[in-house]
Structures are given as C-alpha cells and as structure tokens.
Amino acid sequence: MSQDRKLAVLRAIVEDYVATEEPVGSKALVERHGLGVSPATVRNDMAALEEEGFIHQPHTSAGRVPTDKGYRLFVDRLATLKPMSAAEKRAISTFLDGAVDLDDVVQRSVRTLSQLTQQVAVVQYPTLSSSTVRHVEFVALAPSRLLVVLILSNGRVEQRAVELGTETLDDSRLADLRTGVNRVAAGQRIADASTALGGLLEEIPLDSAPLFGPVVETLVEAMSDHSRDDRVAVSGTAHLARYGDTFETSVRPLLEAMEEHVTLLKLLGEASTHGALTVRIGTEGPFSQFAATSVVSSGYGPGRDSPASLGVLGPTRMDYPSTMATVRAVARYVSRILDES
Amino acid sequence: MSQDRKLAVLRAIVEDYVATEEPVGSKALVERHGLGVSPATVRNDMAALEEEGFIHQPHTSAGRVPTDKGYRLFVDRLATLKPMSAAEKRAISTFLDGAVDLDDVVQRSVRTLSQLTQQVAVVQYPTLSSSTVRHVEFVALAPSRLLVVLILSNGRVEQRAVELGTETLDDSRLADLRTGVNRVAAGQRIADASTALGGLLEEIPLDSAPLFGPVVETLVEAMSDHSRDDRVAVSGTAHLARYGDTFETSVRPLLEAMEEHVTLLKLLGEASTHGALTVRIGTEGPFSQFAATSVVSSGYGPGRDSPASLGVLGPTRMDYPSTMATVRAVARYVSRILDES
DNA sequence: ACTGGCACTCGTCTGGTCTGAGTGCCAAAG
C-alpha cells in the first residue's frame, strides 16, 4: 500500500466532504478524483486511515468523514494555499484603502474578511500598550469637573471625566496641568508614560497636589486599563446559518461568544509571530463547546511585531486552503496600511 | 355572545400561545383560565374571532394561533404592563449606575435590556446633531499633518487627521488656530457651529487661509457627517436561537440586519415622543423579511426630547407585557442617567 | 345564550418493509 496514495485519498476525502457536506464513499472518490485505482483499493486505504484515526464513519453503511486529526494532517501537509484571484486582491485593496482612521481600518477589515471567506470574521483592535502617547488634553466641563483626553499614536483616543471635589479650575492652572503632564508623558510609550507620571506626582509643588493627584491617577488608570484592550470587531454572524443541523449545540455558544470579547480573544489565540497563520481545529481549542468550530488566525500590525490578531471562525468542515489564503492576504494588507499611516 | 368574554378569550389565547408556543384549543383554554364557561361556548367565540381575523388555525384539526392583528388588539387594549419586580429594578440600576462614559452607558443598557427580556436588544447612540461643541483640540502629528479632535457635550469625541500639503505648522500658528476656532465654535450646537465656522473662513487674514481652509473643512465635514450617527449597539443575538423552527427564513435575515445598522435603525423606527412605547408587530414593519418579528421600542435621551431609540426585537410570539415594561423601564432609567451627567 | 353530544377532519405517531449506498472480507490475478 503506497503511503502517497493514502495521503491522496485523505486529501480527496477532505476536499469532497468540504464540498458536499456529506460522508464520502469509495466509489464516489475514484470517480471525482482521477485516482487511477479501483474502489476496493481505496477501501483498503480508507480502512488504514480509519485505523490511524484520520477519518471516521458515522455509521456502518455510510461513507467517511475526516476527524479533527485528519483535518490537521490536511492543513499541515496536504494543503496548498489557494492563490487569491485578481478580483479578490482588488476587492481587498479597494475596500481597505478607503479607511480614514484606525477604527475604520478595523471595521473594513472585518467586513472584507467575512465577505471573502463567507464566514464569521474577528479582528482584534491593536493593543494600546505598544503605542505611545501623542498628547494629553484637558477640557473644563464645569468649575470642578475636568475631561481628560488621552491621544495615542495609533490614533486611539481615550477619555475620562474627573471630579475635582472642592478644587476649582482656572485657565492658568489648566495650562500648568497641560504643559506639566505633556512634558513628561508626550512621546513616551504607554508603560513609560505611566511611571513618568507617577514620578511627576512627587516633585510638583504642594499647592498643585490636590489638582494633579486625581488627574494623574485617572490618566494612569486609563493607560493601564486594558478594558478597552480586548475590544474586537465581529462580522458575518449571519454565515453561522450554514452550520445547519447542529444549531443549538454549535451556533448558540458561538453567538454567545460573539458578545464575550474576552472569550473571542482567547479563541483567536495569542498574536503569533508576524504573518504566521495559526489554524486551530475543533477540540484543539481551549473551549469544549466549540468542538465543531475551527479558527484560522494571523497576527497583524505595523512594523515587525504583531500586537493584534485577526481571523475567521467556521465549522471544522471548512475550505481551509482558501480561507487560509484570504486571512493571510488580509493580515498582510492591513499591516501594510498601518505601516503607512 | 358577550363582547367582553370574546376579548377575554383572545387574551387567554395570546397568553397561552406565548407560554406554550403551541396552537391552543378550546378545552385547554377553559381549564387553564377559569373562564367559567364550557369549551363549546369558547368555540363559538373563537369562530367569531377567526371571522374577524384576530386568530387563525394552521390546519383544520389544530388549535388557534393569534394573527398579527390579534396581537395588535392585545397590546392595544388587553395588555396591562407587567410591573417590574424589585429584583429587576435593582438589576437595572446597579447595572447602569456603574457606567463611566456615554459609550459605556449605551453598552450597559443594551446588555441589560437583552438580559432582562431574553431577546435581542438594540440601542441607538444618541445623535450627534442635538449636542453642542464642547471644545476643539488640535494636535500636530507631523510638520504637515494635523489631528483634529472634536469634543462634544454628550461626551462623544470625533477625530480626523488633516493633510496640510506644503503648509507647515508651528506652535504659534497652532495656538491661533485653536483660539480662533474655539472662539466661534465652542458652546454652539453642532449645526450653528458649522455655519459659524463657514463664516470664519471669510474673515480670516489671507496668509492663514491655506491652514484654516482644510482644517475648517474637515471640521464641518466631521460635524455634518452622520456616518457615525447611525451607530447602534446590539446584544443578545444568541437569543435568536429560540426562533427554533423558522431558522433560515427568520433568523438569517435578522443576523444580517444586525450588521446593517441602517436597516436596524429603520426597524427601530423614528424616536417617538419621549417615553412613549412603540410596538411594531410582524408585517406592520417596513421590511417583509421580518414578518415573524416584532419590535418594541422607545425613545430616550436627556431632557424632554428623545434623540435616540432603544428597543427589543423578538418573535411576534413574545411576552409583550413584560417586554414592554422592561423597555420602558430601561429607557427611563437611561434618560435619567443622561440627565444627570 | 349556553351546553352537551356527535360526526368529522387531519396532522402526527407507530411499526413494518424496501431500497441502495457503502462496507469488509476473500480469493484470484498481477
């Protein structure tokens, strides 16, 4: 029995099953893929593949279905990424080039991804922590209320309101605050700015302390607050309809996860090394309720690090070659856009 | 035949059908609601109700199901809003009180709504147009690139990058710009600020024009740009799973609408007069694909106008009394929070 | 005006049969 042919059979099974969504039998296989051998031969190979756990038959008189392990072998050794068509490339670039700011880039990316793959797409917002402070602005809302606006290099803007209690503001104190804070914070990476601000607190004149205190505190909090860090954009949930049969068991948990951004992020996985695709198949993931779901993801971001992930969720029975190609293409394109801006 | 009893029968049918999700027959009716008459009598009433189009029987040997018209009569004349339990009231207030900014208020509202009603909740962000300009800030990104930050009274922040071409910036010109723009714009309602800025363009010294021109243009655009105006928050899509049978026909279009914010807004309907509940049942809505879906919505917002809507989508077969009560309660509570801040 | 009775309808449940796709195994042929 030739090892090569056995793998060819597995590949054929995966491809057929993905296309038809039905267990595939030996006869159909030799017909649809010119394997050049008889069904009986294929049956032997199939028996071996089943023995090794790559495929599985739902019931005695049915065809075979790939197992998670089978898909794994397929993506690792058998799949060649399907090259993107010119039309698809064009779609990506025209769609993404119109973006006006970071939010928009993310929104458009996630749309593009879901549209091209016909699946649920997820894009994590680039993390705050790797960016630098561009500017901090203060706006008086009322005599004792202050709006703190933190502007970051990646275009993100964080804002917080601060109650000053009995302390009151006037223009000159506001100016002091503005120059003082920006002197130490502007241009710094988030983490550095945070500690620098801490240091600032200790050297300021005593009479400014009641003002600076709460303000700096809020700023530090806003910087370290990763509550906005786990934001993700989701698109294409309607494609979940294609799970078909296993609705309550598969789709429901997914829909729930769509709103639990933390879960979603864990699913996407750590941002891997730049440009490398990660494929997580079915039960390989951390959540048992997504046993029928695969994740194809990639890190992306400006420069050479990948501060964020994007990817696609779909049934384990998905078209890996083209999904992977699309995810990679979008990740690259988005990274390039972020580089430019 | 007593008119009163006929209505009581309709009410009973609606309640039973909502509870059991199954067509309800005459016998079950008299048993579960102490109507004090025999099944045969009820049958006569039912025949009349069917004649008038309030109920309908799926097939000859089945019970009756309310029609859209039947639900309409029910909510208009028969339903008494179910008062909220103390626990629910507490849930609303504790959940919403923790909100730190406008975004957070909206997020928490939509979460609360979907959790309490066990349905899909939709909350429109308060429209930009009704708020005033708090402050406009400019930050130099590069010698010829400028970040314009527009801070509004409702806590929303809009930001745009401006390319200045050959024009270059320095601190004093930036200060000019800042004071100049804020002098005419700060404190104005959006629309007024827009026109005022237009006027500003004509009276500035000639040498500043190349700088002011593109900046003001961008600002006006950001103000009039309603692309961010149709933003909505959605939560609880997982509850769509309860549509059960009619998956492809009902749920899919809904999931698609969830991402088409424009559609969602149309569905939510015009923000009605403050505090008034709107109920749109099945085909009464503007979209034929949502024939099996009802919308319960209410305007909300600070003061006495309702710049935005919030509401709940669900199957026509929903528990109107409690849904309506919840929507109203949340709308009121959110309005109050917006009033305070 | 209400009620009990009765004949009727028709969707669903049950059990049984049939069909065909697909298998595993074996013996014969390369």
Next chain:
DNA sequence: CTTTGGCACTCAGACCAGACGAGTGCCAGT
C-alpha cells in the same frame, strides 16, 4: 506483496398504511 472483482452484510432513510386523538363545527336541547 499489492491490487482487483465479487459477494454477503449492515443499516439509515424513504415510503406506506393504519391507529390515535386533539380539535373542530354544527345542532338540538335546556
């Protein structure tokens, strides 16, 4: 040792008929 044709076997799903029963409409009696 590998491949192939043949053959008996399994079993899910389709199909069918009959029984069941929930629910109805109508009518005559109270």
